[in-house]
Amino acid sequence: MKDLKNLDISTAKDYLLKKEVSSLELTNFFIERIEESKLNCFITHTFDDAIEKAKESDKKISSNEEIGILEGIPIGMKDLFCTKGIRTTAGSKILENFIPFYESTVSKNLLNDGAIILGKTNMDEFAMGSANTTSFFGNVINPLKSNQENNKNLVPGGSSGGSASSVAANLCMAATGSDTGGSIRQPASFCGLVGLKPSYGRCSRFGMIAFASSLDQAGPITKTVKDAAIMLQSMSSYDEKDSTSSRKPIPRYLDFLNFNLKGKKIGLPTEYKVEGLNSEIVEVWEDTINFFKKNGAEIINISLPHTSFALPTYYIIAPAEASANLARYDGVKYGFREKSDDLQDMYECTRAKGFGDEVKRRLMIGTYVLSAGYYDAYYLKALKVRQLISNDFKSAFEKCDLILTPTTPNVAFPIGEKQKDPIEMYLNDVLTVPASLAGLPAISVTGGKNKNNLPIGMQVIGRPFEEISVLAAGKLIEDCRGF
Amino acid sequence: MSIDNKTVRKVSKLAKIRINEQEEIKLIEELNNILGWVDELKKVDTEKIEPMLSVFNESMVMRKDEVYSEISDDLVLKNAPESKSGFFVVPKVVE
Numbered sequence: 287m288k289d290l291k292n293l294d295i296s297t298a299k300d301y302l303l304k305k306e307v308s309s310l311e312l313t314n315f316f317i318e319r320i321e322e323s324k325l326n327c328f329i330t331h332t333f334d335d336a337i338e339k340a341k342e343s344d345k346k347i348s349s350n351e352e353i354g355i356l357e358g359i360p361i362g363m364k365d366l367f368c369t370k371g372i373r374t375t376a377g378s379k380i381l382e383n384f385i386p387f388y389e390s391t392v393s394k395n396l397l398n399d400g401a402i403i404l405g406k407t408n409m410d411e412f413a414m415g416s417a418n419t420t421s422f423f424g425n426v427i428n429p430l431k432s433n434q435e436n437n438k439n440l441v442p443g444g445s446s447g448g449s450a451s452s453v454a455a456n457l458c459m460a461a462t463g464s465d466t467g468g469s470i471r472q473p474a475s476f477c478g479l480v481g482l483k484p485s486y487g488r489c490s491r492f493g494m495i496a497f498a499s500s501l502d503q504a505g506p507i508t509k510t511v512k513d514a515a516i517m518l519q520s521m522s523s524y525d526e527k528d529s530t531s532s533r534k535p536i537p538r539y540l541d542f543l544n545f546n547l548k549g550k551k552i553g554l555p556t557e558y559k560v561e562g563l564n565s566e567i568v569e570v571w572e573d574t575i576n577f578f579k580k581n582g583a584e585i586i587n588i589s590l591p592h593t594s595f596a597l598p599t600y601y602i603i604a605p606a607e608a609s610a611n612l613a614r615y616d617g618v619k620y621g622f623r624e625k626s627d628d629l630q631d632m633y634e635c636t637r638a639k640g641f642g643d644e645v646k647r648r649l650m651i652g653t654y655v656l657s658a659g660y661y662d663a664y665y666l667k668a669l670k671v672r673q674l675i676s677n678d679f680k681s682a683f684e685k686c687d688l689i690l691t692p693t694t695p696n697v698a699f700p701i702g703e704k705q706k707d708p709i710e711m712y713l714n715d716v717l718t719v720p721a722s723l724a725g726l727p728a729i730s731v732t733g734g735k736n737k738n739n740l741p742i743g744m745q746v747i748g749r750p751f752e753e754i755s756v757l758a759a760g761k762l763i764e765d766c767r768g769f
Numbered sequence: 770m771s772i773d774n775k776t777v778r779k780v781s782k783l784a785k786i787r788i789n790e791q792e793e794i795k796l797i798e799e800l801n802n803i804l805g806w807v808d809e810l811k812k813v814d815t816e817k818i819e820p821m822l823s824v825f826n827e828s829m830v831m832r833k834d835e836v837y838s839e840i841s842d843d844l845v846l847k848n849a850p851e852s853k854s855g856f857f858v859v860p861k862v863v864e
Contacts, residue, residue, distance in 0.1 A: 595809065601803065620848035
């Protein structure tokens with residue numbers, strides 16, 4: 287019997303093609319694991335569909351028909367991607383019973399390439415959160431445990447917490463995520479996985495439930511860098527249904543395997559040595575720098591002077607865009623409605639009961655910063671600082687080819703911590719938000735572990751649409767870390 | 770700039786989110802904290818800087834304005850909390 291549990295996509299594809307394992311076996315194996323799991327990774331299961339699709343994949347493979355790059359591979363789909371005929375909730379009560387009648391472009395691409403969707407993964411409500419504790423469907427538990435903290439349950443990170451946790455617990459082979467300020471990279475880091483946020487515009491946003499449209503970007507969460515390349519290949523496309531979808535040619539992402547990092551300049555931003563950056567993370571950062579040195583890369587110090595302003599900028603722009611995007615949830619066209627005889631009353635009570643506390647808080651901030659009298663002082667100001675942050679990266683990339691930083695200032699923390707003060711939770715994203723504001727591709731790969739055996743993620747940021755070099759740098763970290 | 774109960778009430782009206790007195794007190798504190806924190810941005814000199822609306826710098830193209838009906842009215846109304854004879858139903862707004 288093959289070890290199906292720890293399989294990565296590349297190996298599984300090999301087994302499937304050699305007919306050593308069928309997609310149906312693989313799918314049933316993961317279904318069984320999901321049914322036994324108590325991590326609350328999934329909001330909705332789609333097992334019947336998955337079994338049907340797996341049988342179709344097996345038929346295609348056995349009759350030597352043309353097959354997709356993910357033919358027969360069971361994955362998880364973040365519950366932010368609309369799936370035709372399958373409930374899509376965005377982790378919110380307001381969409382508890384919403385059944386889309388169309389397919390998001392990202393999920394359509396994956397299905398066309400033969401992927402088997404096992405279910406919709408849990409997430410922070412409307413992707414607003416960094417610990418997966420804001421979901422209406424309950425928090426997700428990280429399968430990893432600290433060997434010190436008396437077996438306390440840890441957060442998987444967020445917002446793509448269900449996706450990360452399910453991959454880390456071997457409940458599926460890979461999963462989709464979405465990243466607005468760190469929602470792919472941070473949970474990947476907390477769960478010891480690879481998380482890739484591609485350049486803004488690389489994956490279509492059509493059918494992705496919108497949070498902050500100028501920042502939202504889909505990407506994969508996987509066990510290996512190679513798997514991330516395979517998933518991204520399928521997820522990427524030009525899409526006329528998304529006006530910010532890029533028409534730049536899509537490379538063969540697996541070509542990253544031939545990309546040579548020798549002589550490439552790796553920039554270390556001085557400003558990322560932020561206050562509160564855990565010393566064990568600094569150590570892993572230093573080890574990782576040495577991996578690059580040993581492999582012929584040149585290490586240089588760079589400056590991104592506006593780094594400390596990125597998080598406040600983000601917490602104006604993202605809530606502002608959210609307040610506009612979430613105006614559609616009014617209890618009329620779809621979703622939850624609180625009954626009332628008065629229209630205004632119906633709107634206000636529907637939104638009061640349908641949204642959770644964090645979402646309401648951000649909608650209030652967003653509404654405030656866009657309101658008459660405050661627009662210039664907050665929103666317009668933030669847009670200008672965003673330009674400066676983007677300019678910082680542009681100048682930095684004239685001196686270096688890639689930027690290497692930690693992904694998070696701390697490792698996964700126990701469920702229930704950092705809940706009192708919203709800002710304390712926001713600080714989780716201090717190292718991931720700048721690349722989001724600049725729309726740059728960035729990957730998180732585990733670089734090492736702390737003394738309690740918890741993973742520490744390293745982030746590599748690249749120039750726009752240079753996912754290949756970002757993947758190559760990620761692979762170097764994966765190869766050098768020694769586990 | 771500090772937020773008082775009047776402002777919180779006004780913003781909750783604009784955001785169309787009903788809040789009770791307890792939530793109001795909590796929101797005053799939280800919003801003041803968050804806005805105090807983002808006030809950090811005032812330190813940045815942005816006088817000659819243009820606002821950045823998007824990182825997307827490719828020209829946008831119009832898609833063909835074609836009528837197609839891949840989705841039926843029934844399907845659209847299926848998710849509505851209340852519908853009748855092909856319409857969404859809302860509480861009465863005219864006397």
